[in-house]
Amino acid sequence: MHCHSTASQVSKLGVQPALGLPECATPPEEVYKLAKQRGMDFVTITDHDTISGACELADRYQDAFVSEDLTAWFRDEPQAVHILCLGITPEDHEWLQAHARDVAEVSDYLHDREIACSLAHPFYAVEAPLEPRHRRRLAQLFGVWEVRNGSRARELNLPAATYIDTHGGAGTGGSDDHAGVDIGRTWTETPASGDWRAYLHHVRAGRTEARGEQGSAAKWAHSAMALAVRALGRGKETAPPEPASVLRMAERLMREGDARSGTIGADLRPGDARALLRAWLATVELDLSDGDLIAHMQSEEFSHAALFSRACRRHERKLAGAVDRVIDEVERGAEADLAGAAMQVFDACVAAIPYAPAAAFLGREKNKLVAREHDPLRVALVADGVGGMHGVTRTLEEIRERGVPGFEVEVIGTDANVDRRLSAVAEVDIPFYVTLLVIPAAGGRPFYDRSVVLHRWLLGCADRGDAIAQHGFVHHRLRRGGPHRRWQGGAATEFAGLRAEEARQRIDDGRRLLTRAGLEPHGFVAPGYAYTRALRRELRDAYRWFATIIRCWGTATGTRIAPALGLGTSTPLKRALSPPVLRAALPFASSTLRLDVHPADFSHAAHVRALEHTLDRARARQPVTYDELLAH
Numbered sequence: 001m002h003c004h005s006t007a008s009q010v011s012k013l014g015v016q017p018a019l020g021l022p023e024c025a026t027p028p029e030e031v032y033k034l035a036k037q038r039g040m041d042f043v044t045i046t047d048h049d050t051i052s053g054a055c056e057l058a059d060r061y062q063d064a065f066v067s068e069d070l071t072a073w074f075r076d077e078p079q080a081v082h083i084l085c086l087g088i089t090p091e092d093h094e095w096l097q098a099h100a101r102d103v104a105e106v107s108d109y110l111h112d113r114e115i116a117c118s119l120a121h122p123f124y125a126v127e128a129p130l131e132p133r134h135r136r137r138l139a140q141l142f143g144v145w146e147v148r149n150g151s152r153a154r155e156l157n158l159p160a161a162t163y164i165d166t167h168g169g170a171g172t173g174g175s176d177d178h179a180g181v182d183i184g185r186t187w188t189e190t191p192a193s194g195d196w197r198a199y200l201h202h203v204r205a206g207r208t209e210a211r212g213e214q215g216s217a218a219k220w221a222h223s224a225m226a227l228a229v230r231a232l233g234r235g236k237e238t239a240p241p242e243p244a245s246v247l248r249m250a251e252r253l254m255r256e257g258d259a260r261s262g263t264i265g266a267d268l269r270p271g272d273a274r275a276l277l278r279a280w281l282a283t284v285e286l287d288l289s290d291g292d293l294i295a296h297m298q299s300e301e302f303s304h305a306a307l308f309s310r311a312c313r314r315h316e317r318k319l320a321g322a323v324d325r326v327i328d329e330v331e332r333g334a335e336a337d338l339a340g341a342a343m344q345v346f347d348a349c350v351a352a353i354p355y356a357p358a359a360a361f362l363g364r365e366k367n368k369l370v371a372r373e374h375d376p377l378r379v380a381l382v383a384d385g386v387g388g389m390h391g392v393t394r395t396l397e398e399i400r401e402r403g404v405p406g407f408e409v410e411v412i413g414t415d416a417n418v419d420r421r422l423s424a425v426a427e428v429d430i431p432f433y434v435t436l437l438v439i440p441a442a443g444g445r446p447f448y449d450r451s452v453v454l455h456r457w458l459l460g461c462a463d464r465g466d467a468i469a470q471h472g473f474v475h476h477r478l479r480r481g482g483p484h485r486r487w488q489g490g491a492a493t494e495f496a497g498l499r500a501e502e503a504r505q506r507i508d509d510g511r512r513l514l515t516r517a518g519l520e521p522h523g524f525v526a527p528g529y530a531y532t533r534a535l536r537r538e539l540r541d542a543y544r545w546f547a548t549i550i551r552c553w554g555t556a557t558g559t560r561i562a563p564a565l566g567l568g569t570s571t572p573l574k575r576a577l578s579p580p581v582l583r584a585a586l587p588f589a590s591s592t593l594r595l596d597v598h599p600a601d602f603s604h605a606a607h608v609r610a611l612e613h614t615l616d617r618a619r620a621r622q623p624v625t626y627d628e629l630l631a632h
Helices: 028-037 052-058 090-100 103-112 134-141 156-166 196-205 217-231 243-256 270-283 292-298 304-331 340-351 355-367 390-402 452-464 500-516 533-542 573-589 598-603 605-617 625-632
Strands: 044-045 062-072 080-086 116-120 146-151 170-176 186-189 209-212 376-380 407-413 437-438 467-470 521-523 545-547 550-555 558-561
Touching: 028 052, 028 452, 044 052, 052 062, 062 090, 062 103, 062 196, 080 090, 080 103, 090 103, 103 134, 103 452, 116 196, 116 292, 134 156, 146 156, 146 209, 146 521, 146 598, 156 170, 156 355, 156 390, 170 209, 196 500, 209 452, 217 270, 217 355, 243 270, 270 304, 270 390, 304 340, 304 452, 304 558, 304 625, 390 407, 437 452, 467 625, 533 545, 550 625, 573 605, 598 605
Parallel strands: 044 062, 116 146, 146 170, 376 407, 437 467, 467 521, 521 545
Antiparallel strands: 062 080, 080 116, 170 186, 186 209, 545 550, 550 558
């Protein structure tokens, strides 16, 4: 419900036109086809202050409607916002453009005519930064805010989601795609609707759920590269890029990437963008034609996190060799080829260069959320178990309602009724990518309904590069299995005794929940490693890979012998024997070392020491996820 087409062609960011890049280069017809391919029931285009692309689709398809991304200003102020005006007519568009200098008047018009609308990326500074008073006014004017923008990182979407949660309102989601890659990967879900008018009625009533992917620095960088491929192509040049030009472009993008006026990027040319594009694609080994490259990025197999992980590995490996070369050349003294060593360092950095401006842009956006010098002092009241004591609860409610003069107060804790929620568990960074086994509906309830914190954490892991695998459906045995199941998996042997159609239904139900949560699984691991013939048959058609306790199977690799090593906590015997057994098995591990880690392992000191020992012994190995091991 938020994407762009070639109708948004003129870029308002100064660096883009200097490099010959438009705002968007995706034809409306391609937007429609990609959205339908990804399962969207209805399609619209929200181009900046124009409806020509949306009208093109609405004239051709009954399930498409006209919308626009309206730039509206606070009257007589430098602050502006983007409003997604949905299901409008050409007459509505003309009126909105004529009155866009007064956001309050625009709001009245939309509400009087029952036009569905959503405040796009509310914490993004379209022009001058918004102040708290502006957001309070926007909360009065618009009851629906975009809380999941697919081009903005989770940290930048979270303030809008928190604001809606704590102040009331509804949230929408949209890809905000400008490159024709991520259309339909972020969306707004409502109750079933017979046509787009009924769908927008649900939006106006606030019966919405924001679904799908959020943004990241990697996604921003890849979108820029895809836009360059569409608009510029790689060109016919074959010479390597000039380091000074590439680094100058990176510097300008980091410093001026979101600037909107002045002599921005005046020393940049389209050829500079082509040079970086060619060098980066060669470094990450994407040897595809321009059309095939776009098709690859649009495919269901493509992952921003996986491509970022790939670029990081290329950068790290090349950089290690370049550093060794520099040291060797320095030791050669007068015969040193320092220029050659410097070129090798530059070549090692090419894989990482596109991500530097993206990270800088993300950092600038995050800094804009920080209070400035003349803002009131911000005070955080950290409280846990807010509802446990009536007096405390009443006091906190009074503070939130009345405020404290001269201070901006936020109540922070793990409860639902606070201004900002904290995770209830510690989050530990792991220095490499892992495969996370996710139970879609433990206890019969979708995991994202049981824990919003867990859902957000998993989305962050997926964005970072971790793989997501489906781990059964409810992780609980429904029927009695064979006697060996009491040792292998116990009550978790969910698929033991199920018929083929029953197994298929549970697989499909679990996958649907994970996909709805923005966590598309590529592989499957049965709870307790308890497989049946029926389950194996279903998995070969449904997933790229699955893993048993002894073997791994992948569509591209076939069967690979790789026994899983892990620890046990379910019985006293397992708790006592599994740590020494793990240590003893390490010297006999195959070329692929599979290590299973369960949250319960961290409750036992011996288990933690065994895991530390295992990871230390595996230091020389190359860490990979199951997706990387089996799907390629």
